[in-house]
Amino acid sequence: MLDIKLIRADPELVRAGCAKKRIKCDVDRILELDDEFRGLAPQIDELRASQKLAGKAIAKASPEERAKLLEEQKQLKTGLKELEERMGAVQAELKPLLLTVPNLPAAEVPDGLDDSDNVELRKWGTPRLFDFEPLDHVDLGERQGWMNTEVAARLGGSRNYITLGELARLEHAVLRFAMDLMIERGFDPAFVPVLVRREPLEGTGYFPGGIDQIYMTDERDELYLVGTAEVPLTSIHAGEILSEEQLPVQLVAQSSCFRREAGTYGKDTRGLYRVHQFQKVEQVVIDVADEARSLEHHAAILKNAEDLLQAFELPYRVVNVCGGDLGAPQVQKFDVETWMPSREGYGETHSASRFHDFQARRLSIRYRDKEGKVHYCHTLNNTVAASSRLLIALMENHQLPDGRVAVPSALRPHMGGLEVIGKPIREVTAAEAAEVEA
RNA sequence: GGAGAGGUGGCAGAGUGGCCGAAUGCGCUAGAUUGCUAAUCUGGUGAUCCCUCACGGGAUCCGGGGGUUCGAAUCCCCCCCUCUCCGCCA
Numbered sequence: 001m002l003d004i005k006l007i008r009a010d011p012e013l014v015r016a017g018c019a020k021k022r023i024k025c026d027v028d029r030i031l032e033l034d035d036e037f038r039g040l041a042p043q044i045d046e047l048r049a050s051q052k053l054a055g056k057a058i059a060k061a062s063p064e065e066r067a068k069l070l071e072e073q074k075q076l077k078t079g080l081k082e083l084e085e086r087m088g089a090v091q092a093e094l095k096p097l098l099l100t101v102p103n104l105p106a107a108e109v110p111d112g113l114d115d116s117d118n119v120e121l122r123k124w125g126t127p128r129l130f131d132f133e134p135l136d137h138v139d140l141g142e143r144q145g146w147m148n149t150e151v152a153a154r155l156g157g158s159r160n161y162i163t164l165g166e167l168a169r170l171e172h173a174v175l176r177f178a179m180d181l182m183i184e185r186g187f188d189p190a191f192v193p194v195l196v197r198r199e200p201l202e203g204t205g206y207f208p209g210g211i212d213q214i215y216m217t218d219e220r221d222e223l224y225l226v227g228t229a230e231v232p233l234t235s236i237h238a239g240e241i242l243s244e245e246q247l248p249v250q251l252v253a254q255s256s257c258f259r260r261e262a263g264t265y266g267k268d269t270r271g272l273y274r275v276h277q278f279q280k281v282e283q284v285v286i287d288v289a290d291e292a293r294s295l296e297h298h299a300a301i302l303k304n305a306e307d308l309l310q311a312f313e314l315p316y317r318v319v320n321v322c323g324g325d326l327g328a329p330q331v332q333k334f335d336v337e338t339w340m341p342s343r344e345g346y347g348e349t350h351s352a353s354r355f356h357d358f359q360a361r362r363l364s365i366r367y368r369d370k371e372g373k374v375h376y377c378h379t380l381n382n383t384v385a386a387s388s389r390l391l392i393a394l395m396e397n398h399q400l401p402d403g404r405v406a407v408p409s410a411l412r413p414h415m416g417g418l419e420v421i422g423k424p425i426r427e428v429t430a431a432e433a434a435e436v437e438a
Numbered sequence: 439g440g441a442g443a444g445g446u447g448g449c450a451g452a453g454u455g456g457c458c459g460a461a462u463g464c465g466c467u468a469g470a471u472u473g474c475u476a477a478u479c480u481g482g483u484g485a486u487c488c489c490u491c492a493c494g495g496g497a498u499c500c501g502g503g504g505g506u507u508c509g510a511a512u513c514c515c516c517c518c519c520u521c522u523c524c525g526c527c528a
Contacts, residue, residue, distance in 0.1 A: 037488095038489095041488045042489060042497090045488065045497040048498085052497095052509080054508065055456060056457085058508060059457080059509085060457095066508095069508075070508055071508090072508085073508035073509085074508065077508070240448095241448075241484090243466095368448085372466090372467085374484095
């Protein structure tokens, strides 16, 4: 949510932000309603003030006077009620409209329509040149007996997966590595609900815009399955006024993530890339309202993700996400895309966002500074490890000619020391065998 | 699922129709004071919105929403949450 004062003071800035994000938003109507609000508020305040004074007079008045005063107040009350009803209508329209106003993109956000306009900032590692025909993760996984998409679909519909045996172990190892890394870097580990009420989703900015992507339970409970632990983690301090000494709050949690993937029919249907449920470790930062501090955090949470990929020996690139590909709540977002041989390209595995005070306003997360003044916090978050997509990269990039998969040394401690997983499932030439030895 | 008790400021906790945005204690903070640490005394100390260049003024907020009333933390209705006991359960 943007500060209404900002919209009032500089509507052009807001319109420009909407345009850059390709988001439609009725700024004019908001200004109209705000204008009406500001006309009504002082009138109502004044009437209530006189009502209060009259009330005190009535309490002290003699019986004769009292009857007269009561009559006067009854008259006043009708007028007040009318104004209050109009005020109610104005607010009922204004509030949902304000929730649709997107956050303003930073100047550094490139202009553009969709992810093809994202700007590459840097690359790390070199995509491997295979001197054999590599298998994609689905072939590899099913032939090793590690994955069964057919059974997964029978149990939970399409876009589901089951990992088994060593691959399941690898999935655990990835998640565990991610948690350990973040704890080492000073983040507090947490377990959080994945079934939440409307407020955390509205507060983090997923509602109303992203409602189609969210699973919800029926009217008996009216609960929603989160698409990321960001939602409950960021909402932990909702409604609080933190003291400045408590900041920054740095949290990390692993959770199941649920996504409806509405409108993606026929897209990425094969394998683990786009699934309805996966495991993810997410990092969240809540800190003071300071642009420079926010930028530092943004760089740091991005580095956490990059360090993980480097430890996994996976080539990746970082892109500066353009306006049209940016979500409504973000000020700026860097995506990390990891090399996936079967896609012959980089696929998004991480998304590092900063929000300014957008989420904090909606969630009412505030802090008291050293002078005792209250401000809204800044929030940020980034993926640490989305297990399903990392499994694609790990299997495909580290596969051996015989169909086994090498385990990066960073993951071996969580794999009982295994250096390679799987059994030979393909014929190899003598030259290839020699290469595997090396 | 059944029965009961509750939800008040940063925290604890009083307040059952007007004198209550709210006692008191703790915390925080400024000052005074005493070799230091500490203690003691005195004062200050909620948020949001509106008007104002400002000084200042006004309104709203006692879990949320609605109602009764000239007037609601206080009375009524609905909802949410927490705790205790019983039942069930990983």
